[in-house]
Amino acid sequence: MAIKSALELQDVCFGYTGGLLLKEVSFAIAPGELIALIGPNGSGKTTLLKIMLGLLRPRSGSVTLHGRPLSDYPPKSRALNLAYVSQQPSSSFPLTVRELVALGRYPHDGRGRLTPAGSLAVTNALHRSAAKHLADRRFNTLSGGEKQKVLIARALAQGAPILLLDEPTLHLDLYYQIQILAALKRLCTEQQSTVVAVLHDVNLVSLFADKALLLRDGVLHSFGPTSDVFNEASISDLLGVDMVAVGGKNSIRCFAPRQPFINSRGN
Amino acid sequence: MAASVAMVILLGLSIGPVPISFFHMSPAEREILVDLRLPRVLSAFLVGGGLALAGAIFQGLFRNPLADSYLLGVSSGASLGAAAALVLNLASPLASFAAVSVFAWVGSLGALALVFYFGHRAGSFSILRLLLSGLGVGLFLSSLVAVFMLLAGDELKALIFFFLGGFATSSWDTAWVALACIPAAVCFACFYAADLNVLLLGEETAQTSGVRSGQVQLLYAIVAALLTSISVSVAGLIGFVGLIVPHMIRLISGADHRTLFPLTFLTGGIFLVLSDAVARTVLAPAELPVGIVTSLIGVPIFLYLIRNETGDWV
Numbered sequence: 180m181a182i183k184s185a186l187e188l189q190d191v192c193f194g195y196t197g198g199l200l201l202k203e204v205s206f207a208i209a210p211g212e213l214i215a216l217i218g219p220n221g222s223g224k225t226t227l228l229k230i231m232l233g234l235l236r237p238r239s240g241s242v243t244l245h246g247r248p249l250s251d252y253p254p255k256s257r258a259l260n261l262a263y264v265s266q267q268p269s270s271s272f273p274l275t276v277r278e279l280v281a282l283g284r285y286p287h288d289g290r291g292r293l294t295p296a297g298s299l300a301v302t303n304a305l306h307r308s309a310a311k312h313l314a315d316r317r318f319n320t321l322s323g324g325e326k327q328k329v330l331i332a333r334a335l336a337q338g339a340p341i342l343l344l345d346e347p348t349l350h351l352d353l354y355y356q357i358q359i360l361a362a363l364k365r366l367c368t369e370q371q372s373t374v375v376a377v378l379h380d381v382n383l384v385s386l387f388a389d390k391a392l393l394l395r396d397g398v399l400h401s402f403g404p405t406s407d408v409f410n411e412a413s414i415s416d417l418l419g420v421d422m423v424a425v426g427g428k429n430s431i432r433c434f435a436p437r438q439p440f441i442n443s444r445g446n
Numbered sequence: 447m448a449a450s451v452a453m454v455i456l457l458g459l460s461i462g463p464v465p466i467s468f469f470h471m472s473p474a475e476r477e478i479l480v481d482l483r484l485p486r487v488l489s490a491f492l493v494g495g496g497l498a499l500a501g502a503i504f505q506g507l508f509r510n511p512l513a514d515s516y517l518l519g520v521s522s523g524a525s526l527g528a529a530a531a532l533v534l535n536l537a538s539p540l541a542s543f544a545a546v547s548v549f550a551w552v553g554s555l556g557a558l559a560l561v562f563y564f565g566h567r568a569g570s571f572s573i574l575r576l577l578l579s580g581l582g583v584g585l586f587l588s589s590l591v592a593v594f595m596l597l598a599g600d601e602l603k604a605l606i607f608f609f610l611g612g613f614a615t616s617s618w619d620t621a622w623v624a625l626a627c628i629p630a631a632v633c634f635a636c637f638y639a640a641d642l643n644v645l646l647l648g649e650e651t652a653q654t655s656g657v658r659s660g661q662v663q664l665l666y667a668i669v670a671a672l673l674t675s676i677s678v679s680v681a682g683l684i685g686f687v688g689l690i691v692p693h694m695i696r697l698i699s700g701a702d703h704r705t706l707f708p709l710t711f712l713t714g715g716i717f718l719v720l721s722d723a724v725a726r727t728v729l730a731p732a733e734l735p736v737g738i739v740t741s742l743i744g745v746p747i748f749l750y751l752i753r754n755e756t757g758d759w760v
Binding site: 229232233234254255257258259261262263264265272273274275278279282283285286289290291330333337 | 509511637638639640641643644646647648650651653654655656657658696700701702
């Protein structure tokens with residue numbers, strides 16, 4: 180049996196008033212995949228994520244969730260299917276971590292207090308994103324990396340099979356970047372969740388992502404298994420920096436900017 | 447909490463130029479208690495609770511603990527609406543106070559729309575832009591109020607009386623409007639509190655969590671403007687209740703709006719009944735406008751917050 184796609188975009192075009200920010204983007208994502216969405220600044224990554232979430236409506240083309248147009252889903256049932264981790268909110272009230280993660284239960288428990296099942300989901304979400312020890316801390320007193328883990332836990336508590344994240348590793352040191360990507364990877368393998376994350380570090384993408392979705396100037400440059408899509412030419416072309424493969428094992432390749440580039444800047 | 451509300455209301459009822467024993471009341475004393483003191487204490491309680499709740503709502507809506515109807519200029523909008531109704535004699539004699547309240551509501555919604563427009567950029571409100579917009583809108587509308595006062599002629603005395611504020615003129619005529627509107631607004635605010643909790647994470651996160659964020663924000667804006675305008679209609683401009691009370695409650699019970707809203711309402715009510723008691727007694731037999739009492743307490747707390755808050759929202 181063919182793997183059923185969870186979310187599918189067909190010829191999606193989007194623009195606010197002037198030119199198009201996304202041009203005829205088509206792809207489908209399946210359960211259990213960790214997909215990295217990469218591309219230069221301004222290439223339309225966040226816009227694409229918002230289209231996939233139904234926050235923005237395409238000017239033309241279609242977005243379907245389990246074969247049904249995404250726009251047909253009422254807000255709550257959309258939230259039961261798709262969860263979002265935006266770039267960190269700038270302001271924060273003194274909610275405790277547990278209270279904040281419990282906000283993810285809104286589509287399940289509505290306006291009332293947490294049900295026992297909801298409470299369990301919150302505990303599990305904290306556990307899975309390695310944030311359990313933070314449960315009773317106030318969110319606004321946490322470090323950037325801790326906050327990110329908590330925000331991911333909130334999305335996990337939502338229990339949606341598809342998770343979309345906008346730069347979840349922004350401002351984090353390497354240790355936290357790896358912790359977060361490992362947690363997302365586990366989610367895909369253990370829960371058969373689908374994760375789409377905007378990422379910038381091509382080497383971490385090589386290490387963790389099953390597939391890579393390369394976007395440039397609003398056009399889908401390429402989409403496929405990371406080991407197929409990533410090569411010196413495609414990466415150099417995408418990032419506008421001359422990149423060279425520097426080793427790595429099996430199908431995992433690592434890339435670095437070609438030396439003269441560094442020298443020319445150094446001198 | 448209920449016990450402290452009852453105690454404070456009893457205290458408010460017992461203060462006044464005529465000493466009244468609750469147990470052996472003459473008909474005259476009963477009249478003073480029921481027709482003068484009861485509407486006054488009730489108005490103070492509802493207005494205090496209403497202003498505090500409006501502040502808490504604005505803080506949640508703008509995701510910023512420094513928002514408040516007074517600082518956002520919404521109170522000035524309500525004053526302008528009320529002044530327009532009084533000066534232009536738009537208020538029909540039958541339900542004049544209700545009409546003034548409706549005009550005040552329209553004024554406060556207009557002010558809020560302006561603050562929204564100027565304070566908003568690229569989907570977010572920076573505290574600086576928000577407070578400056580509120581300050582600008584508030585000053586502009588206050589100037590218009592001054593123009594109305596110059597034009598007022600015969601109504602000038604009524605206007606001055608109105609804006610001096612306080613509860614000296616409270617009667618059942620004004621109290622019933624507050625009694626009809628404010629409890630309903632409180633129920634609404636508490637019912638949707640969970641939605642506002644999710645909105646603390648930003649509009650997009652709220653939308654993807656299943657909250658109809660646009661609707662919820664609009665409804666809360668209308669309700670907070672209603673609370674502000676009823677309060678201004680009943681008691682004139684009273685500042686800082688909406689700032690101090692929610693902040694205090696947040697320190698004690700956290701930021702969950704489901705507990706924050708009811709506690710803020712009750713505490714705001716208690717705070718203003720006590721402030722009114724102070725206003726009535728410190729210079730007795732003269733009365734201090736209650737807004738002066740709340741500002742004397744509120745401004746130092748506001749400045750303290752600006753100086754010492756370590757959060758990332760200033």
